[in-house]
Amino acid sequence: MPHLAGGRLVINLSALAANYRLLAERSTPAQAAAVVKADAYGLGLAPVARTLWAAGCRRFFVALPHEGLAMRDILPEAEIFVFNGLFGSEAAVAYRAGRLIPVLNAQSDLSIWEAYGWDDGETPRPCAIHVETGMNRLGLTPERARTLAEENALTRALTPVLVMSHLACADTPDHPMNRRQLESFQALRTLFPETETSLANSAGIFLGGGFLCNVTRPGIALYGGAPVSGAANPMQPVVTAEARVSQVKQVRAGDTVSYGATPLARDTIIAVASTGYADGYHRAASGGGVPLRNLSNGASGFIHGHEAPVLGRVTMDLTLFDVTALGPDAVAVGDHVELFGPNMPINTVAEAAGTIAYELLTSLGPRYHREYVGGGEE
Numbered sequence: 001m002p003h004l005a006g007g008r009l010v011i012n013l014s015a016l017a018a019n020y021r022l023l024a025e026r027s028t029p030a031q032a033a034a035v036v037k038a039d040a041y042g043l044g045l046a047p048v049a050r051t052l053w054a055a056g057c058r059r060f061f062v063a064l065p066h067e068g069l070a071m072r073d074i075l076p077e078a079e080i081f082v083f084n085g086l087f088g089s090e091a092a093v094a095y096r097a098g099r100l101i102p103v104l105n106a107q108s109d110l111s112i113w114e115a116y117g118w119d120d121g122e123t124p125r126p127c128a129i130h131v132e133t134g135m136n137r138l139g140l141t142p143e144r145a146r147t148l149a150e151e152n153a154l155t156r157a158l159t160p161v162l163v164m165s166h167l168a169c170a171d172t173p174d175h176p177m178n179r180r181q182l183e184s185f186q187a188l189r190t191l192f193p194e195t196e197t198s199l200a201n202s203a204g205i206f207l208g209g210g211f212l213c214n215v216t217r218p219g220i221a222l223y224g225g226a227p228v229s230g231a232a233n234p235m236q237p238v239v240t241a242e243a244r245v246s247q248v249k250q251v252r253a254g255d256t257v258s259y260g261a262t263p264l265a266r267d268t269i270i271a272v273a274s275t276g277y278a279d280g281y282h283r284a285a286s287g288g289g290v291p292l293r294n295l296s297n298g299a300s301g302f303i304h305g306h307e308a309p310v311l312g313r314v315t316m317d318l319t320l321f322d323v324t325a326l327g328p329d330a331v332a333v334g335d336h337v338e339l340f341g342p343n344m345p346i347n348t349v350a351e352a353a354g355t356i357a358y359e360l361l362t363s364l365g366p367r368y369h370r371e372y373v374g375g376g377e378e
């Protein structure tokens, strides 16, 4: 119920489709897949997946098996990969039921999949092989990958359909790590000469060239986040997050605001908005002068053509915005403050809160009213 919610999210599915098309074009000659883990970065798995499918995407990545099963219900024909590997032999049953393709990251994954993987007759025990090139998060060591390749050439126990690795510093194009990882990956991919390859996340697509491989794996850029730090963002904003103004008040210089009593330097008009850290509007976005953070400025909202800085501490359910610049009577109860969206870039807000767009999107709470616009035109 929009009139009962403290805030609303407008999710623009045409912008999402346009972002997919741009990333697919930038990925050429590789095919662009889509990463839809964590409920499509908080935007809602079903509408996002259907929109991407309509825009031509056929391969999807999730993090967890239950996310894969949810995807299977939404898109019966899609190729669905699960990043975090097999959790045990019981999980293999879910992979079979959902025709999910595990990304095998460790020896235990390999053994389980050899014993319990599904076999449709054409591709016995299909899997992606994740090779370690520098993240040291998940992935087979180069030695283990080599042994696997040798053994599997004889036994054909597994059908590797993708060999992949993950870049640690792709959003910093000049970082020497990028070239190092590419070189390691190029050496390891030769172990699986018949298998398609994948290295690039969103940022990796913008490194171009050899980083593209056969399949790219964009996530954040689909959802409007800037793929490359410090560069202009070529993506369209997909999410507009807004909070309802619950009260407007005038407060005098010397008075204080919010928890911790931050003093005001001048007479101030305050819009009290119904959003807070329980809605993923991070406490670290609190206003300048709040001694709980090292950054000098807090975040700002945007209302009626003006930026409105956060005043004092962000609280669980409420945040104070400085609307003095708009003049008296400009803001009314029931108006909405844009937290991020077309007028207030998500990356700017993330930076002010000492975090990244990924975290803002995936921590948007369940209290927003969600509205999807621009779908169904494909």
Ligand SMILES: *Cc1c(COP(=O)(O)O)cnc(C)c1O
Pocket: 035, 037, 083, 166, 200, 201, 202, 203, 217, 218, 219, 220, 221
């Ligand atoms: C999350 C993830 C991606 C997507 O990364 P973005 O930076 O959001 O484009 C790609 N590959 C792996 C292994 C991931 O975990």
